[in-house]
Amino acid sequence: MRALVVGGGIAGPATALALHQVGIEAVVLEAWPRSDGTVGSWFTLAPNGLHALDLLGARHLATRSGFPSDRNVMVGASGRVLGSMSLGVPLDDGTVALTMRRSWLAAALVGEAEQRGIDVRHESRVVAVTSWSDGVTVTLQDGSRLSGDLLVGADGVRSMVRGVVDPGAAPARYVGLTNFGGITDRTPMAAALPARQWHFVFGSRAFFGAHPTPDGDVVWFVNVPGPAITSAERVARTPEQWRDWLVELLAADTGPGADIVRAGRLELWADNTHDLPRVARWSRERMVLVGDAAHAPSPSSGQGAALALEDAVVLATCLRDAGTVQEALTAYDSARRGRVERIVAAGARSSSSKIPGRAGRAIRDVLMRLVFRFVVTDRSSAWVTGHRVRWEPDQQPARRAGS
Ligand SMILES: Cc1cc2nc3c(=O)[nH]c(=O)nc-3n(C[C@H](O)[C@H](O)[C@H](O)COP(=O)(O)OP(=O)(O)OC[C@H]3O[C@@H](n4cnc5c(N)ncnc54)[C@H](O)[C@@H]3O)c2cc1C
Numbered sequence: 001m002r003a004l005v006v007g008g009g010i011a012g013p014a015t016a017l018a019l020h021q022v023g024i025e026a027v028v029l030e031a032w033p034r035s036d037g038t039v040g041s042w043f044t045l046a047p048n049g050l051h052a053l054d055l056l057g058a059r060h061l062a063t064r065s066g067f068p069s070d071r072n073v074m075v076g077a078s079g080r081v082l083g084s085m086s087l088g089v090p091l092d093d094g095t096v097a098l099t100m101r102r103s104w105l106a107a108a109l110v111g112e113a114e115q116r117g118i119d120v121r122h123e124s125r126v127v128a129v130t131s132w133s134d135g136v137t138v139t140l141q142d143g144s145r146l147s148g149d150l151l152v153g154a155d156g157v158r159s160m161v162r163g164v165v166d167p168g169a170a171p172a173r174y175v176g177l178t179n180f181g182g183i184t185d186r187t188p189m190a191a192a193l194p195a196r197q198w199h200f201v202f203g204s205r206a207f208f209g210a211h212p213t214p215d216g217d218v219v220w221f222v223n224v225p226g227p228a229i230t231s232a233e234r235v236a237r238t239p240e241q242w243r244d245w246l247v248e249l250l251a252a253d254t255g256p257g258a259d260i261v262r263a264g265r266l267e268l269w270a271d272n273t274h275d276l277p278r279v280a281r282w283s284r285e286r287m288v289l290v291g292d293a294a295h296a297p298s299p300s301s302g303q304g305a306a307l308a309l310e311d312a313v314v315l316a317t318c319l320r321d322a323g324t325v326q327e328a329l330t331a332y333d334s335a336r337r338g339r340v341e342r343i344v345a346a347g348a349r350s351s352s353s354k355i356p357g358r359a360g361r362a363i364r365d366v367l368m369r370l371v372f373r374f375v376v377t378d379r380s381s382a383w384v385t386g387h388r389v390r391w392e393p394d395q396q397p398a399r400r401a402g403s
Contacts, residue, residue, distance in 0.1 A: 001024045001025065001149045001150060001319075002024075002025045002026075002027070002148040002149050002150075003015075003016075003019050003024055003025065003026045003027070003148055003149065003150040003151070003152055004026075004027050004029060004136060004138055004146055004147075004148040004150070004151050004152070005019075005026050005027065005028045005029065005152040005154055006029050006126045006129075006138070006151065006152065006153050006154060006155045006160075006161050007028075007029075007030065007031075007153070007154035007155040007156060007159075007291075007293070008028050008029070008030025008032075008106065008110050008120060008122070009030075009106050009154065009156055009291070009292075009308075010102070010105060010106055010109065010291060010305045010308045010309065011154035011290045011291025011292070011293070011308035011309075011311060011312060012028050012030065012152070012154035012155075012291075013028055013106070013109035013110045013112070013113045013118075013120065014052075014053075014056060014058075014109055014308060014309050014312035015152050015154055015290055015311070015312040015315060015316070016028050016113050016118045016120075017056045017057075017058060017109070017112065017113055017116065017118070017312070018056055018312040018313050018315065018316035019152075019315075019316050019319070020113075020116055020117075020118055021056065021057075021316060022316045022317070022319060022320040023320075024150075024316070024319060026113075026118055026119075026152075027118075027119045027120075027121065027146065027148070028110070028113060028118065028119070028120040028121065029121050029124040029125075029126055029138070029140070029146075030110075030120065030121065030122050030123075030124060031123070031124065031125035031126075031141075031155075032122065032123070033122050033123050034107075034110075034122045035103055035106070035107050036107060037065075037101060037103040037104035037105070037106060037107030037108065038101070038103070038104070039101075039103055039267065040101060040102055040103040040267060040268060041101070041102055041179075041181045041221070041267065041268045041271075042099055042100065042101055042102070042181065042183075042211075042219045042221075043099070043100070043101075043102050043299075043302070043304075043305060044069050044087065044097050044098070044099045044198070044302055045062055045066065045097060045098050045099075045100070045105070045305055045306060046087060046088045046097050046302055046303060046306045046384070046385045047087075047088040047089055047090060047091050047095065047096060047097060047385050047386075048088070048303075048306050048310060048384065048385050048386070048387045048388065048389075049303075049305055049306025049307075049308075049309045049310070050062060050091060050095060050097070050098065050306075051091060051388050051389070052306070052309035052310045052312065052313050052389050053309055054091075055313050055389065055390075055391055056309070056312065056313065058108075058109065058112050061105065061108040061109065061112060062098050062100060062105060062108075063098065064108070065100045065101070065104045065105065065108065066098030066099055066100035066105075067098065067099055067100070067196075067213055067214050068095070068096065068097070068098060068099075068196050069087050069096065069097045069098065069099045069196055069197065069198060069211060070086065070087055070096045070097070070196045070197065071084055071085065071086055071087060071096075071196070071197045071198070072084070072085050072087060072197070072198045072200055073194070073197055073198070073199055073200065074200045074201075074202065074368065074372060075199065075200065075201050075202070075255060076201070076202055076361065076364070076365040076368065077201065077202065077203050077204040077252070077253040077254065077361050077365075078253075078254050078361060078362075078365065079253075079254030079255050080365055082202065082365060082368040082369045082372055083368070083369060083371070083372020083373065083376075084372075085372065085376070085377065085378055085381070086378045087198075087302075087385070088381075088384075088385025088386070089382050089385050089386030097385075099198075099211055099219070102305065105305070124140050124141075125140060125141040126138045126139070126140060126141075126155070126160065126161070127139055127140065127141050127160075129151060129160075129161060129164045129287065131151065131164070131284065131285040131286050131287050132285060132286070133285055133286070134149070134286065134325075135147060135148065135149055135286055136148055136149070136150065136151040136285075136286045136287060138151065148286075149286060149325075150286050150287075150288070150319075150325060151286060151287040151288070152287075152288055152289075152290055152315070153165060153287060153288065153289040153290070153293045153294075154289075154290050154291050154293060154308075155293050156291070156292045156293060156296075157172045157274055157276055157292040157293070157296040158171075158172065159289065159292070159293035161287065161289065161293060162279060162289055162293050162294070164284075164287065165279075165281055165282065165283060165284045165287050165288075165289055166279055166280055166281035166282075166284070168280070169279045169280065169281070170278075172274035172275065172276045172296060173274060173275055173276070173277065174228045174272055174273070174274055175273050175274060175275055175298045175300075175348065175351040175352075176225055176226070176273075176351065176352070176355055177207075177223040177224065177225055177226075177273045177298075177300075177351055177354060177355070178223070178224045178226065178228065178229050178270055178271065178272055178273065179221060179222075179223055179224075179268065179271040179272075179273050179299065180221060180222045180223075180224070180242065180243075180246055180266060180268060180269050180270070180271070181219075181220070181221040181222075181266070181267055181268040181269075181271075182219075182220055182221075182243070182261065182264045182265055182266040182267050182268070183217055183218070183219050183220070183264055183265065183267060184217060184218045184220065184260050184261075184263045184264030184265075185217050185264075185265075186215070186216050186217060187216065187217065187218055187260070187263055187264075189218055189256050189259060189260055189263070190212040190213065190216045190217060190218045191212070191216070192256065193210060193211070193212045193218065193256070194212075195212060195214075197211070198210070198211050199211070199255075201250075201253055201255055201257055202353075202354065202356075202364065202365075202368060203249070203250060203252070203253040203257065203356075204252050204253060204356060204361055205224075205249040205250070205252065205253075205356070206222050206223060206224045206225070206246070206249040206250060207222070207223040207224075207225075207354035208220065208221075208222050208250055208253070208255075208257040208261075209221045209222075209223075210256070210257070210260055218260050218264070220257075220260055220261065220264065221268075222246050222249070222250065222257075222261065223273070223300075223351075223354050224246075224249060225354065225355040225356065228272040229270040229272060233270070234269070234270040239265070239266040239269055240266075242266060242269045242270060243261060243262070243264070243265070243266050243269075246261050247261050247262045273298060273299060273300075273351070274296065274298075275296050275297055275298040275344055275347060275348055275351070276292065276294075276295060276296035276344070277341070277344050277345070277348070278295075278341060278344075279294055279295065282294045282329075282332075282333050282336075282337075283329035283330075283332070283333065286325060288315065288329050288332065290308065290311040290312065290315060291304075291307070291308030291311055292304055292308065294311070294336075294340070295307065295336075295340040295341065295344055296344070297340075297343050297344040297346075297347035297348075298344075298347040298348055298350065298351040299347075300347055300350040300351045300354065301343055301344070301346060301347025301350055303343050303347065303384060306385075307339075307340050307343065310336075310387070310389045311332075311336060311340075313389045313390075313391065314332055314335050314336055314389055315328075315332045317390075317391060317393065318331040318332040318335065320393075321393045339387065343384055346381075346384070350376075353368070353371070
């Protein structure tokens, strides 16, 4: 069987590795030129995602580039601690989570796929898909065509494949926050922040997050509540002007946020945050969706990449174990849908909690302290980060799908 995988982000190369592991040939088609992974935003890979990477024999990629993150500490605008939570149920060796650039992990997964002999093609934007009962053909932007037995849509939250699989699917939803991210190099402020922790501030005008790196830098982000920023508005200010605006928004809050941002440089700015709550169909004929193309949780969930890695393993095991491709795709949907939709819903609640309501600062702080004491706790979120996908079949395997 030959699978065409559209997208060379996280889900695409991970799915190609998983398919390769169960004996299915994969070709990865990525729209953009090859990247060295040194740009863009930072993210934290939760233990459930690290475990899935481990099953793909690729956890070393995250360990090589990531630094350990164990806890989130939440602080109010007045500097008062509202709560503290583990970043997840640790793996057997005690690792909790790793923070790294998203683009680095994507580039490393692509490199790993190539090393294992998987064909990865950059500058190969898929512009059309034709599917029938036992095959697919894609058309690339340069007019060339490629055929396969299965198409995996791993083309992210704005997926074009999703439009073919489920033409009625609603587009991604703006969650009411714009995102800015940056880094402050070699700063003494790094030593003032506890190591291996995200420091989060529920500020009066914006939500701020910062994490010291082992090299003495601070990586940080700011979520600003408000309407989506248009492309014209985005380019109307330089990155330095956007940064000055963030400093203004953070200035009223106690803590180092404004100073860290003032001394840093923006790497991501005016990025409207979206989620994708429910796509009724994840598969049709010989096409299937994985990762953000199927279910994008808001970044506040800290789970998008982890879920994409879980998808990769589960889809490959379903194709390995089911009698037919159709049965495999149905089994994949039933194995994944409940979990991911619940996480997307939790991510949406988490995004809303970053938007200051009409309650004053003090009331908000009291409410948040209660939330972190009784509602959002290590125990209540263990089902998210303590989940472990498996290679072993749940039942005895039938013959390989499509064979
Ligand atoms: C600011 C921010 C912070 C985040 N923080 C976290 C976090 O802390 N933890 C976490 O687990 N997740 C986090 N996420 C979510 C995570 O980044 C995504 O869930 C993850 O990248 C999804 O992987 P994907 O491969 O499905 O999609 P993507 O990473 O978006 O990759 C899709 C790929 O498909 C390619 N593509 C698109 N269309 C085509 C086409 N027509 N033809 C060929 N190629 C195409 C794109 O160029 C891209 O490379 C965050 C997201 C954001 C925006």
